[in-house]
Amino acid sequence: xxxxxxxxxxxxxxxxxxxxxxxxxxxxxxxxxxxxxxxxxxxxxxxxxxxxxxxxxxxxxxxxxxxxxxxxxxxxxxxxxxxxxxxxxxxxxxxxxxxxxxxxxxxxxxxxxxxxxxxxxxxxxxxxxxxxxxxxxxxxxxxxxxxxxxxxxxxxxxxxxxxxxxxxxxxxxxxxxxxxxxxxxxxxxxxxxxxxxxxxxxxxxxxxxxxxxxxxxxxxxxxxxxxxxxxxxxxxxxxxxxxxxx
Numbered sequence: 510x511x512x513x514x515x516x517x518x519x520x521x522x523x524x525x526x527x528x529x530x531x532x533x534x535x536x537x538x539x540x541x542x543x544x545x546x547x548x549x550x551x552x553x554x555x556x557x558x559x560x561x562x563x564x565x566x567x568x569x570x571x572x573x574x575x576x577x578x579x580x581x582x583x584x585x586x587x588x589x590x591x592x593x594x595x596x597x598x599x600x601x602x603x604x605x606x607x608x609x610x611x612x613x614x615x616x617x618x619x620x621x622x623x624x625x626x627x628x629x630x631x632x633x634x635x636x637x638x639x640x641x642x643x644x645x646x647x648x649x650x651x652x653x654x655x656x657x658x659x660x661x662x663x664x665x666x667x668x669x670x671x672x673x674x675x676x677x678x679x680x681x682x683x684x685x686x687x688x689x690x691x692x693x694x695x696x697x698x699x700x701x702x703x704x705x706x707x708x709x710x711x712x713x714x715x716x717x718x719x720x721x722x723x724x725x726x727x728x729x730x731x732x733x734x735x736x737x738x739x740x741x742x743x744x745x746x747x748x749x750x751x752x753x754x755x
Contacts (some may be wrong), residue, residue: 510657512604515622516596518654522629523592526554529636531585539639541730547639551588552576554632558595561621564609565602568616571609595625612665624665627658634730655720656689662727662754663693668702670753671695677751678702680713680744686720714738714745729754 510518535548542550556574563571579587602608604619612620630650663684671678681696694707718726718736725731726749733749 510653512619512622514653515626515657516599518651519599519622519626519629520596522626522633523596526629526633526636527585527589527592529633529640530588533636533640535584537639539635541635541638547636548578548584550632550635550639551584552578554629555588555591557628558591558625561625562595562598564621565598565618566606567609568607569609570611599625614664623657623661626654627661630654630658631728631730634725634728638730650721650724652686652689652720655724656686656691658724659684659686659691659720659727660693662724663695663704666755667695667704667727667753670751671697671702674751675700677748677753679747680741682713682745682748683707683715684723685715685717686723687717688719691720714741714748716745716749727754 530547530551533547535546535551537547539545539547539550545553556576559574559576560571563574576587599618599622602618604617604622606618607616608618608621610616610620610624634650675697678695678697681694683692683694685692692707693704695702695704716723716736716738722731722735726733726736736749738745738749
């Protein structure tokens with residue numbers, strides 16, 4: 510998925526979030542984010558957008574914004590204003606322009622295009638759960654977006670948890686999407702975490718499912734028991750039972 514496609518998907522997701530946000534009471538609980546309300550979710554995403562904007566064009570970590578509670582009308586307006594600003598800045602900034610990021614593998618604007626896309630899509634799922642929409646195989650997520658999100662999760666986020674607790678990944682693990690045909694192998698070797706696209710191989714444990722299933726399950730927005738396990742079942746089940754999402 511290239512950056513132009515990610516930007517288009519981000520624009521669609523931010524628009525959908527703003528529309529759905531306007532339909533829910535701010536005090537509505539968000540079951541997938543225990544202790545959060547719809548207001549908390551919207552303010553979190555608004556602050557994430559403003560943080561991403563502040564990170565563009567600098568090598569210094571910017572202060573993370575913290576927007577206080579507000580009334581219902583201002584909540585929707587504040588979110589929409591932040592989303593508009595984010596899209597404007599990402600569109601006018603070259604994808605390869607330097608930017609501060611929390612991922613050593615990518616210190617460019619492209620990182621924030623991808624990160625904000627998946628931050629928005631996952632929280633759009635949260636908003637849907639708050640509104641009691643059913644998600645799962647019928648979730649309104651493009652498989653290409655889900656596929657990209659799996660790769661981002663494995664490259665950018667999972668390593669933090671595995672390096673903190675190598676026991677999460679006792680054996681090489683392959684994740685395979687049954688609809689998009691993507692495969693990644695993740696492993697710990699010599700004290701280092703690595704992830705790479707791969708063909709069928711001799712990975713000790715294999716987890717498979719549709720791109721949307723794996724994407725949502727990795728983020729704990731779908732019961733991980735829906736995924737299929739082959740090979741070293743205990744290692745795969747241990748991985749899926751571990752805390753691997755922020």
